[in-house]
Amino acid sequence: MTSLIPPGCPTVLTEDDRTGTSIETLRRAFMDNLFFIQGRFPEVATKNDYYLALAYTVRDRLLLRWLNSAKTYRDQESRTVCYLSAEFLLGPHLGNNLINLGLYEAVEEAMRQTGLNLKELLDQEEEPGLGNGGLGRLAACYMDSLATLEIPAIGYGIRYEYGIFDQEIRDGWQVEITDKWLRYGNPWEIPRPELILPVKFGGHTYSYTDDQGRYRVIWEPHQVVQGVAYDTPILGYKVNTANLLRLWRAEAVESFDFQAFNTGDYYGAVNQKIASENITKVLYPNDEQLQGKELRLMQEYFFCSCALQDMIRLYKQSGKQDLSRFHEKFTVQLNDTHPAISVAELMRLLVDEHLMPWEQAWDITRQTFAYTNHTLLPEALEKWPLDLFGSLLPRHLQIIYEINRRFLDEVRLQYPGDNDRLRRLSIIDESGCRYVRMAHLAAVGSHAINGVAVLHSELLKQTVLRDFYELTPEKFSNKTNGVTPRRWMVLSNPGLTRLITERIGEDWVKHLDQLRQLEPLAADAEFAAQWRSVKHGNKERLAQYIRDRIGVTVDPHSLFSILVKRIHEYKRQHLCVLKVITLYQMLRDQPHLEMVPQTFIFGGKAAPGYYMAKLIIKFINSVADVINRDPVVRDRLRVVFLPNYNVTLGQRVYPAADLSQQISTAGYEASGTGNMKFALNGALTIGTLDGANVEIREAVGAENFFLFGHTVEQLQELRCNGYRPWEFANGHPMLKRVLDLISSGYFSHGDTELFRPLVEHLWQDDRYCLLADYQSYVDCYQRVLQVYQDQAQWAKMSILNVARMGKFSSDRAIREYCQDIWHVQPVKIVLPATAYMTS
Numbered sequence: 001m002t003s004l005i006p007p008g009c010p011t012v013l014t015e016d017d018r019t020g021t022s023i024e025t026l027r028r029a030f031m032d033n034l035f036f037i038q039g040r041f042p043e044v045a046t047k048n049d050y051y052l053a054l055a056y057t058v059r060d061r062l063l064l065r066w067l068n069s070a071k072t073y074r075d076q077e078s079r080t081v082c083y084l085s086a087e088f089l090l091g092p093h094l095g096n097n098l099i100n101l102g103l104y105e106a107v108e109e110a111m112r113q114t115g116l117n118l119k120e121l122l123d124q125e126e127e128p129g130l131g132n133g134g135l136g137r138l139a140a141c142y143m144d145s146l147a148t149l150e151i152p153a154i155g156y157g158i159r160y161e162y163g164i165f166d167q168e169i170r171d172g173w174q175v176e177i178t179d180k181w182l183r184y185g186n187p188w189e190i191p192r193p194e195l196i197l198p199v200k201f202g203g204h205t206y207s208y209t210d211d212q213g214r215y216r217v218i219w220e221p222h223q224v225v226q227g228v229a230y231d232t233p234i235l236g237y238k239v240n241t242a243n244l245l246r247l248w249r250a251e252a253v254e255s256f257d258f259q260a261f262n263t264g265d266y267y268g269a270v271n272q273k274i275a276s277e278n279i280t281k282v283l284y285p286n287d288e289q290l291q292g293k294e295l296r297l298m299q300e301y302f303f304c305s306c307a308l309q310d311m312i313r314l315y316k317q318s319g320k321q322d323l324s325r326f327h328e329k330f331t332v333q334l335n336d337t338h339p340a341i342s343v344a345e346l347m348r349l350l351v352d353e354h355l356m357p358w359e360q361a362w363d364i365t366r367q368t369f370a371y372t373n374h375t376l377l378p379e380a381l382e383k384w385p386l387d388l389f390g391s392l393l394p395r396h397l398q399i400i401y402e403i404n405r406r407f408l409d410e411v412r413l414q415y416p417g418d419n420d421r422l423r424r425l426s427i428i429d430e431s432g433c434r435y436v437r438m439a440h441l442a443a444v445g446s447h448a449i450n451g452v453a454v455l456h457s458e459l460l461k462q463t464v465l466r467d468f469y470e471l472t473p474e475k476f477s478n479k480t481n482g483v484t485p486r487r488w489m490v491l492s493n494p495g496l497t498r499l500i501t502e503r504i505g506e507d508w509v510k511h512l513d514q515l516r517q518l519e520p521l522a523a524d525a526e527f528a529a530q531w532r533s534v535k536h537g538n539k540e541r542l543a544q545y546i547r548d549r550i551g552v553t554v555d556p557h558s559l560f561s562i563l564v565k566r567i568h569e570y571k572r573q574h575l576c577v578l579k580v581i582t583l584y585q586m587l588r589d590q591p592h593l594e595m596v597p598q599t600f601i602f603g604g605k606a607a608p609g610y611y612m613a614k615l616i617i618k619f620i621n622s623v624a625d626v627i628n629r630d631p632v633v634r635d636r637l638r639v640v641f642l643p644n645y646n647v648t649l650g651q652r653v654y655p656a657a658d659l660s661q662q663i664s665t666a667g668y669e670a671s672g673t674g675n676m677k678f679a680l681n682g683a684l685t686i687g688t689l690d691g692a693n694v695e696i697r698e699a700v701g702a703e704n705f706f707l708f709g710h711t712v713e714q715l716q717e718l719r720c721n722g723y724r725p726w727e728f729a730n731g732h733p734m735l736k737r738v739l740d741l742i743s744s745g746y747f748s749h750g751d752t753e754l755f756r757p758l759v760e761h762l763w764q765d766d767r768y769c770l771l772a773d774y775q776s777y778v779d780c781y782q783r784v785l786q787v788y789q790d791q792a793q794w795a796k797m798s799i800l801n802v803a804r805m806g807k808f809s810s811d812r813a814i815r816e817y818c819q820d821i822w823h824v825q826p827v828k829i830v831l832p833a834t835a836y837m838t839s
């Protein structure tokens with residue numbers, strides 16, 4: 001790949017050739033890869049061959065940067081952030097890497113000269129869906145920002161063989177299809193078959209006193225599997241830093257059951273092998289809903305153990321044997337409680353395997369970890385039954401008991417006699433069937449704890465972690481989420497990127513605050529016209545996609561009102577449907593009513609076992625069916641459910657939105673990040689005071705944000721007084737009509753049973769207070785429609801939204817983590833002057 005000059009190529013190399021970025025070199029490299037890696041010549045090559053040849057061409061250019069990054073970190077013994085996450089929802093690599101390398105245009109041209117269309121090749125990539133939604137996508141944005149800010153970092157996670165399922169819609173219902181994302185190979189990862197680490201499960205422990213008088217515990221497992229590393233380079237934007245994302249795959253230890261083979265238990269041994277490899281087979285498709293399955297705990301422990309063993313290995317590579325400075329080399333962020341078992345695992349590694357005294361090990365452990373909480377939903381808080389936990393991780397249970405004993409002793413000193421508090425703080429939940437509370441383990445074992453938006457961090461201190469806050473308030477802080485402008489603007493919205501860059505230069509891509517320079521342009525009619533024309537182009541492309549994908553025609557001149565995210569009752573997709581039916585009723589009542597034409601676009605996956613969420617999908621599709629077929633409303637109201645919402649689809653949707661729907665019940669959405677992507681792409685928001693909506697509204701100005709709904713405090717009051725949803729329904733004639741219409745079977749071919757659970761739940765319980773917020777939502781929507789009629793005003797508000805979204809870059813979030821929690825500095829990566837890439 002480097003240095004060898006192929007026949008026919010110029011012997012004098014230009015500066016661009018040093019890093020292999022001239023169009024000529026790119027073209028040559030591409031043809032070489034098609035020939036030598038894919039084994040194809042152009043006449044027989046498929047689109048996928050071309051995609052892979054291009055991917056390898058780009059990967060080579062990443063590797064140059066990656067190897068230099070790794071070498072620099074090693075030489076300088078750089079302090080490193082380790083981001084532990086069960087999910088990394090990366091999205092396709094090729095386009096993003098081209099943007100970050102600054103090679104998008106050059107490669108587009110190289111492909112054009114070869115007779116190919118870059119866009120078509122980009123469409124070939126299977127997206128690695130190794131996450132459920134916001135939490136996994138946040139991890140991916142943070143990896144992008146860490147590299148862009150030149151911070152040495154490693155992401156550790158799981159290489160699921162099957163990621164989040166593909167969603168198909170059949171007869172309006174969600175059907176799940178296995179995500180075989182590795183089917184055609186993955187050119188972005190580098191397997192490290194020589195980098196394998198053992199991970200133990202089950203069995204028992206015994207203790208003894210060694211000849212130096214030390215108390216030692218030996219864990220004799222029932223099963224050992226091995227973790228194999230798969231590395232993916234994560235490149236920063238226009239810097240030479242390429243960090244490491246290291247994902248682990250579980251493999252059977254060949255020799256472990258050798259005896260079973262010899263004694264004839266061939267099938268037993270094969271079963272063991274299958275059981276081992278099952279650990280990383282599939283991502284659990286639940287967002288904010290604990291499944292409590294043993295295999296899930298195995299996944300969590302598996303990747304944490306691999307990650308920590310790997311860190312110790314790296315630490316020792318620099319020649320240091322003694323682990324007393326481990327926390328100076330590494331700082332570890334726990335992305336929610338999924339990796340919380342790391343606290344006990346690091347203790348085990350230090351105490352049992354490296355013979356460190358408990359107190360010292362505990363000191364290091366606590367200085368190493370920090371914990372981010374991502375949800376307050378009780379059904380999402382991880383807890384494991386003691387017997388399940390103990391049978392899988394017997395040594396960790398002992399360690400947790402010991403951590404807990406010492407911790408509660410400290411609490412007892414501070415709060416003598418307060419047994420209730422001890423019970424509430426304990427890592428072990430003693431009520432009923434006993435549990436290990438993972439959030440408590442994470443909180444006790446970390447030096448820093450944060451929520452992901454101001455409101456969420458406050459509620460965290462008042463509710464789920466209240467006692468911990470009272471005990472150690474200094475550990476708590478807020479780190480409001482952010483999104484990377486590279487993927488969520490430069491890559492996905494080239495039109496707007498160009499328009500902005502023409503006016504304010506390109507610095508904003510790395511310093512998003514600079515968007516503020518757009519503020520004066522909000523009053524510039526010519527700029528506003530260009531702004532609207534970019535949005536319209538994006539809407540046309542989405543309309544085309546909708547037509548191709550589901551055969552529904554939508555008018556790009558209509559207001560695109562979009563709600564895309566995981567389906568959950570607290571996110572209240574069905575509240576939006578109630579609103580849609582309200583509009584429908586109005587049009588049916590007055591067929592000649594003048595109304596802004598509107599297109600409602602929904603998208604999102606439901607957890608396969610979440611009945612209500614699946615019913616909501618069916619509900620949306622059923623309502624869409626009736627409305628889209630009704631000639632009375634046809635060109636004024638359209639409803640679309642886009643199947644298989646994922647990162648790739650998000651990239652099409654955000655740039656095309658006029659209105660972003662962020663309508664969760666106040667207090668339930670920890671932050672949201674889709675809300676940021678929409679606003680950054682010029683959509684106005686209709687939303688509640690929930691999660692980061694609060695801060696978005698503050699940033700863009702209350703006058704540029706459509707607010708509705710009860711606040712957290714108001715809901716609390718409502719509930720205290722006994723919330724009676726039926727009173728709201730009976731009190732609003734239109735709302736009652738809408739609910740009755742659904743119950744009558746109007747949207748279900750006369751079937752009065754289909755949506756009964758949904759409607760009855762609203763009437764009787766309405767845990768998420770849809771009915772309480774209905775009126776305010778409908779009224780607010782009227783304001784939206786009014787403003788939309790004044791296109792100049794709408795454009796002005798849209799420009800101001802974008803101009804003031806700087807805070808919501810993941811670069812800002814990562815800077816805050818670096819300063820307040822991780823205490824790490826950037827490290828510049830310089831490519832050696834001798835590096836030449838000629839193909």
Ligand code: GL4
Nearest residue numbers: 134135374452669670671672673
């Ligand atoms: C989530 C929150 O629900 C979401 O509001 C937040 O933006 C995201 C990232 O912090 O984390 N928590 C879980 S669990 N899944 C999420 O998407």
